[in-house]
Amino acid sequence: MKNIKVLRITSCYLQDGDIPYGIGELSNLQELNLCFNYFSRLDFNFSQLTRLKSLDVSCCNNLLELPELPSSLAIFTAYQCRSLTLVKDFSTKCKHLCQVSLEDEVGWSDRLLQSMLKGTRVENGCMHLQLRDLKISKGFTPLLRRGGSCRLELPENWCNDFTGFLMCFVTSYTFDMIRCDISMKQESGMDFEDDWVWEESDGGRHTLVWYVSFGSLRHTTWWYQTHVVSLKIESHLCIPSLGRYNHGFGVRLVEKKSRSGQTETSTDSSSHYTPKIKIQHDSTSELKVSLDPYRFEW
Structure with missing residues (x-):
């Protein structure tokens, strides 16, 4: 499955430990959709997903935190994730973000908007x-x-x-x-x-x-x-x-x-x-x- 670009595992009642760790090895993955599941965290590593553009974890009500996300991410959707309180380095690392949807009860919004306005789309x-x-x-x-x-x-x-x-x-x-x-x-x-x-x-x-x-x-x-x-x-x-x-x-x-110092270009x-x-x-x-x-x- 090394060449897979789109993976959708939605409404499957997945809990902690049910998501294969090998997802983190899909180096060509561009879209990952895990909506409507029951896990509280993702146990695989995003570091090898350098082509990932879209991540959707909407309606995962038990989700508490996400690991550090790849800088290639353009779309992040976590609407109705009311337990989510932590996304590591989210507002500073993801410089290609152009579309975000989330349940912001923890005060991310202002910092996130300022980061997006400094990104590659401005x-x-x-x-x-x-x-x-x-x-x-x-x-x-x-x-x-x-x-x-x-x-x-x-x-x-x-x-x-x-x-x-x-x-x-x-x-x-x-x-x-x-x-x-x-x-x-x-x-x-x-x-x-x-x-x-x-x-x-x-x-x-x-x-x-x-x-x-x-x-x-x-x-x-x-x-x-x-x-x-x-x-x-x-x-x-x-x-x-x-x-x-x-x-x-x-x-x-x-x-x-x-724009000095911002030389990073958008991925394919x-x-x-x-x-x-x-x-x-x-x-x-x-x-x-x-x-x-x-x-x-x-």
């Missing part, structure tokens, strides 16, 4: 972070606005001093990874019609964070417009029947930082494990894109 790629946590949304600057839209004034020379848009969406409704459409419209001023701040008391509990690099937008017609932009998120959650007060949405620019096939952007509409006044996570399987 210049020309996109990133996606899904959490059951409010730490990022509560500390987001500028503050989230109630509903699914907000406005952002673009400073002079914004396209050279910053690397992209960081968007945060919080809702009180449960969701899996979903496709969301983002509309970016050119505005003539900063006249806010509904300048209401989202607050924790509004009941939000689930947080989605997207990063869209300017490098992925430079080929669009809209790119050459400047000054003020309004952004609106559209999904099956943002509908009138749910009410505007259940959602918060915000956007900020990510400042460009020195890494572009296949990247959240996708699809241009739905492109004009001088509006850009509409769909943000699609790579894949999410239960």
Whole structure:
């Protein structure tokens, strides 16, 4: 089995000691899915899995800790792993992470987001972070606005001093990874019609964070417009029947930082494990894109 690239062992009631140690010797493995099992830890070594891009341990409710993960990892999914408290060197070693979904009750989220923004995707790629946590949304600057839209004034020379848009969406409704459409419209001023701040008391509990690099937008017609932009998120959650007060949405620019010392390059096939952007509409006044996570399987 040395050449195997994808291994899925899901809903098999696996407990501690049931997972073969030999999985750690599958040096060509790229995807490993162990969802819906009962083990509390993984007893094999990840050190030889240097090509591993995707690890999914969602709904393993007894999982307490994970060993040090390979730096090649691009997608890490541990949603509804409510006992998980430790992933060794997770936020500092995995520099290729572009999609993460987890149950963050132990305060990883802010540190993880900062690490992802220093990774290999920040210049020309996109990133996606899904959490059951409010730490990022509560500390987001500028503050989230109630509903699914907000406005952002673009400073002079914004396209050279910053690397992209960081968007945060919080809702009180449960969701899996979903496709969301983002509309970016050119505005003539900063006249806010509904300048209401989202607050924790509004009941939000689930947080989605997207990063869209300017490098992925430079080929669009809209790119050459400047000054003020309004952004609106559209999904099956943002509908009138749910009410505007259940959602918060915000956007900020990510400042460009020195890349000195970061010479590590992405391993093979890494572009296949990247959240996708699809241009739905492109004009001088509006850009509409769909943000699609790579894949999410239960």
